[in-house]
Amino acid sequence: MASIKFTGAGINSFPSSLTDSSESCRIKFGFSFNKGLSSTRPNMRDLTVTSVATTPPVVIPSPAIEPVHELKLVAWKSIQQERWEGELVVEGEIPLWLHGTYLRNGPGMWHIGDYNFRHLFDGYATLVRLHFEKGRLIAGHRQVESEAYKAAMKNNKLCYREFSEAPKPDNFLSYVGELANLFSGASLTDNANTGVTRLGDGRVVCLTETIKGSIEIDPDTLETIGQFEYTDNWGGLIHSAHPIVTETEFLTLLPDLMNPGYVVVRMEPGTNERKVIGRVDCRGGPAPGWVHSFPVTEHYIIVPEMALRYCAQNLLRAEPTPLYKFQWHPESKAFMHVMCKASGKIVTSVEVPLYVTFHFINAYEEEDEDGRVKAIVADCCEHNADTTILDKLRLQNLRSFSGQDVLPDARVGRFRIPFDGSPNGTLEAALEPDQHGRGMDMCSINTAYLGKKYRYAYACGAQRPCNFPNTLTKIDLVEKTAKNWIDDGAVPSEPFFVARPGATKEDDGVVISMISDKNGEGYALLLDGSTFKEIARAKFPYGLPYGLHGCWVPKN
Numbered sequence: 220m221a222s223i224k225f226t227g228a229g230i231n232s233f234p235s236s237l238t239d240s241s242e243s244c245r246i247k248f249g250f251s252f253n254k255g256l257s258s259t260r261p262n263m264r265d266l267t268v269t270s271v272a273t274t275p276p277v278v279i280p281s282p283a284i285e286p287v288h289e290l291k292l293v294a295w296k297s298i299q300q301e302r303w304e305g306e307l308v309v310e311g312e313i314p315l316w317l318h319g320t321y322l323r324n325g326p327g328m329w330h331i332g333d334y335n336f337r338h339l340f341d342g343y344a345t346l347v348r349l350h351f352e353k354g355r356l357i358a359g360h361r362q363v364e365s366e367a368y369k370a371a372m373k374n375n376k377l378c379y380r381e382f383s384e385a386p387k388p389d390n391f392l393s394y395v396g397e398l399a400n401l402f403s404g405a406s407l408t409d410n411a412n413t414g415v416t417r418l419g420d421g422r423v424v425c426l427t428e429t430i431k432g433s434i435e436i437d438p439d440t441l442e443t444i445g446q447f448e449y450t451d452n453w454g455g456l457i458h459s460a461h462p463i464v465t466e467t468e469f470l471t472l473l474p475d476l477m478n479p480g481y482v483v484v485r486m487e488p489g490t491n492e493r494k495v496i497g498r499v500d501c502r503g504g505p506a507p508g509w510v511h512s513f514p515v516t517e518h519y520i521i522v523p524e525m526a527l528r529y530c531a532q533n534l535l536r537a538e539p540t541p542l543y544k545f546q547w548h549p550e551s552k553a554f555m556h557v558m559c560k561a562s563g564k565i566v567t568s569v570e571v572p573l574y575v576t577f578h579f580i581n582a583y584e585e586e587d588e589d590g591r592v593k594a595i596v597a598d599c600c601e602h603n604a605d606t607t608i609l610d611k612l613r614l615q616n617l618r619s620f621s622g623q624d625v626l627p628d629a630r631v632g633r634f635r636i637p638f639d640g641s642p643n644g645t646l647e648a649a650l651e652p653d654q655h656g657r658g659m660d661m662c663s664i665n666t667a668y669l670g671k672k673y674r675y676a677y678a679c680g681a682q683r684p685c686n687f688p689n690t691l692t693k694i695d696l697v698e699k700t701a702k703n704w705i706d707d708g709a710v711p712s713e714p715f716f717v718a719r720p721g722a723t724k725e726d727d728g729v730v731i732s733m734i735s736d737k738n739g740e741g742y743a744l745l746l747d748g749s750t751f752k753e754i755a756r757a758k759f760p761y762g763l764p765y766g767l768h769g770c771w772v773p774k775n
């Protein structure tokens with residue numbers, strides 16, 4: 220394995236035409252869809268119901284390997300049927316101004332037949348939709364029909380490389396073929412299971428870390444429209460799972476594994492063409508740090524270089540390592556680079572304390588009394604430079620909570636990146652982590668404050684003991700306090716803030732989350748953005764898987 224080397228300009232330099240793959244293997248998937256449907260592509264309208272009672276769930280046969288402590292919680296269990304839609308009964312009051320659709324994406328099916336996936340991030344994407352109108356709530360979910368998902372259904376086996384799972388080669392020749400496919404990108408998954416975003420032009424795209432896993436969907440029917448194809452010649456295989464998307468642009472980072480660095484690209488609404496803003500070379504090695512997300516300010520793009528780095532050898536392995544496709548290189552140090560958005564020039568690059576993060580929360584520029592930028596502040600959900608969080612997200616760990624407090628501590632990590640030429644930046648907790656139970660991930664802000672000085676962040680926190688963040692928390696970065704919401708034994712998904720139209724206060728709006736409760740059921744929850752008190756909830760016909768990230772599609 221060690222003798223295999225990447226050749227060419229970089230893993231992100233292969234032409235995208237080579238990354239496409241056919242549905243090479245076809246057999247039936249190991250469970251049936253809704254009753255009465257003969258086709259594997261049922262029409263969404265056939266499934267629409269007006270009352271939750273009319274759609275009995277189709278139950279999937281139990282997985283072959285049962286968890287040690289069987290929980291009723293369904294957050295980590297595969298979705299029970301491919302799709303559903305119906306109106307939910309609302310307890311409490313949905314504000315009449317809330318008009319639009321909240322979409323949430325995330326891994327929702329973790330098995331193929333009787334083969335069980337290992338890691339949370341391996342699951343096939345399940346989209347959930349909450350449509351709010353005139354105080355009513357229509358909900359639905361549907362699987363994203365990626366090539367990886369469709370091939371698994373047809374062949375009853377894994378056909379593409381997922382986050383931790385890889386197809387098993389039958390013999391040495393197919394192993395060599397598999398390696399070739401890895402270099403060309405053909406074997407990488409397009410399972411767009413991380414998030415969903417609404418582009419400035421209104422198109423809605425599901426995303427993951429592989430570029431081919433950018434899939435356009437219809438926000439009304441949740442139907443898969445097809446692969447979102449980037450028409451530039453940049454090609455490339457991987458990008459950040461969390462682009463920065465506004466009404467005027469789509470910004471993302473393309474890690475270059477061959478010549479360690481990151482290319483920063485921008486795409487305008489109405490186009491599929493990414494244009495290069497600039498490039499930053501890594502200061503540590505041997506490979507770029509993992510960039511699941513990155514922050515921006517009004518004038519700068521911050522490129523994080525984490526010591527948890529992509530690892531060519533681990534990319535080639537069929538069996539997962541404790542750090543999956545990554546390796547921890549504390550000796551290589553950690554850095555934050557600041558690129559000017561207008562010129563693409565690196566204005567400063569500082570060494571920072573070691574850190575581990577999936578999610579940046581926000582960043583802003585700090586000015587001196589003459590209005591000159593003196594520093595950048597960038598906040599993230601920081602796991603105390605402890606990489607074990609990745610392994611804690613293995614399904615076996617998530618499914619086997621025994622009452623022990625096994626969730627590693629996390630905090631709001633605040634970087635300060637000085638502009639005075641100092642070689643170092645700082646990283647400190649922005650508030651006492653006990654305020655949010657030392658759990659911290661899956662964050663959102665009022666998007667009107669993106670890149671600007673802000674006060675509030677919403678995230679999942681912890682009430683200990685726990686094995687996963689189990690509260691919703693509203694962080695006040697000025698008062699350095701948190702308000703926490705909990706339903707004992709439940710797992711809430713990412714709290715998503717939607718501002719009230721016309722609001723002038725940062726926290727004037729609602730927070731949407733979906734809860735998987737201890738009885739195996741689930742409900743949509745609305746909290747008041749300011750008081751953080753419940754204003755409405757609506758039970759789903761059956762509990763849904765955890766899910767990851769969401770977006771808001773306003774109705775004009």
Ligand SMILES: CC(=O)/C=C/C=C(C)/C=C/C1=C(C)CCCC1(C)C
Pocket residue numbers: 326339340341380381382407408412413427428429457460534544767
């Ligand atoms: C769900 C989530 O948050 C992250 C998903 C990450 C994925 C699917 C990463 C996939 C990858 C490969 C299949 C090979 C190349 C590296 C990497 C991008 C990690």
Ligand SMILES: CC(/C=C/C=O)=C\C=C\C=O
Pocket residue numbers: 413577608629658659660661687688767
């Ligand atoms: C759910 C999660 C971390 C929780 C830890 O406390 C990370 C998800 C990352 C991908 O979006």
Ligand SMILES: [Fe+2]
Pocket residue numbers: 413460461511577578767768
């Ligand atoms: Fe994420």
